[in-house]
Amino acid sequence: DGGITQSPKYLFRKEGQNVTLSCEQNLNHDAMYWYRQDPGQGLRLIYYSQIVNDFQKGDIAEGYSVSREKKESFPLTVTSAQKNPTAFYLCASTPWGRGTGGSTEAFFGQGTRLTVV
Amino acid sequence: QKEVEQNSGPLSVPEGAIASLNCTYSDRGSQSFFWYRQYSGKSPELIMSIYSNGDKEDGRFTAQLNKASQYVSLLIRDSQPSDSATYLCAVNFRGNAGKSTFGDGTTLTVKP
Numbered sequence A: 001d002g003g004i005t006q007s008p009k010y011l012f013r014k015e016g017q018n019v020t021l022s023c024e025q026n027l028n029h030d031a032m033y034w035y036r037q038d039p040g041q042g043l044r045l046i047y048y049s050q051i052v053n054d055f056q057k058g059d060i061a062e063g064y065s066v067s068r069e070k071k072e073s074f075p076l077t078v079t080s081a082q083k084n085p086t087a088f089y090l091c092a093s094t095p096w097g098r099g100t101g102g103s104t105e106a107f108f109g110q111g112t113r114l115t116v117v
Numbered sequence B: 001q002k003e004v005e006q007n008s009g010p011l012s013v014p015e016g017a018i019a020s021l022n023c024t025y026s027d028r029g030s031q032s033f034f035w036y037r038q039y040s041g042k043s044p045e046l047i048m049s050i051y052s053n054g055d056k057e058d059g060r061f062t063a064q065l066n067k068a069s070q071y072v073s074l075l076i077r078d079s080q081p082s083d084s085a086t087y088l089c090a091v092n093f094r095g096n097a098g099k100s101t102f103g104d105g106t107t108l109t110v111k112p
Helices: none
Strands: A004-007 A010-013 A019-025 A031-037 A043-051 A054-057 A064-066 A076-078 A087-094 A112-116 B004-006 B011-014 B019-025 B032-038 B045-050 B054-058 B061-066 B071-076 B085-092 B100-102 B106-111
Touching: A004 A087, A010 A019, A019 A031, A019 A087, A019 A112, A043 A064, A043 B100, B004 B085, B011 B019, B019 B032, B019 B085, B019 B106, B032 B061, B032 B071, B045 B054, B045 B061, B045 B071, B071 B085
Parallel strands: A010 A112, B011 B106
Antiparallel strands: A004 A019, A019 A076, A031 A043, A031 A087, A043 A054, A064 A076, A087 A112, B004 B019, B019 B071, B032 B045, B032 B085, B054 B061, B061 B071, B085 B100, B085 B106
16 A cells, blocks of 8 residues: 555654654655644644755754655654654655645655653 | 634534634635644544635535635534544645645534
């Protein structure tokens, strides 16, 4: 079945530690996104990538880093510079990300819940 | 001012009633509008998309779009307890075909 797989489902980070969240898709989508969701709030965009080997900062990129070496994969690293990383992280993809035509909805993974201990 | 705003919740309706969820957006050139449903602890799932002015119906759900007023709404008829969830409005602004801006969501509770 086609879809987006995020791992792990739950992740615990110690103070000062970097952690990496995995996101893999087999939908052959060009564009991938990382969102953060805090309790009672909507989704805020961290980073997005419209094509392999290229990515752009979203609204809250500070303390995060990404890579897009393969079309299928878009891992997110939460660095020690992110002072309040406890949140629900969602990876999403769309068939394309550029231009103004053919707009489409996002397909989401099941999310990773990150907690600082 | 937020780019996408939803009516503040929580919203509570009795089973069988119509639930009305509202969303306004700031960019007049916005092209695509989506309603996602999110159960607690789960990821969002698309329930409706709308691209042109007017109404779009899918089963018990109706999306309404008015670009002149920069307003999109979701009506849920014959509400069921299983409709209890947070509903997120998402808007794709011009030039960003895939990148959505989300509202903060409205939490709906349908009471049996």
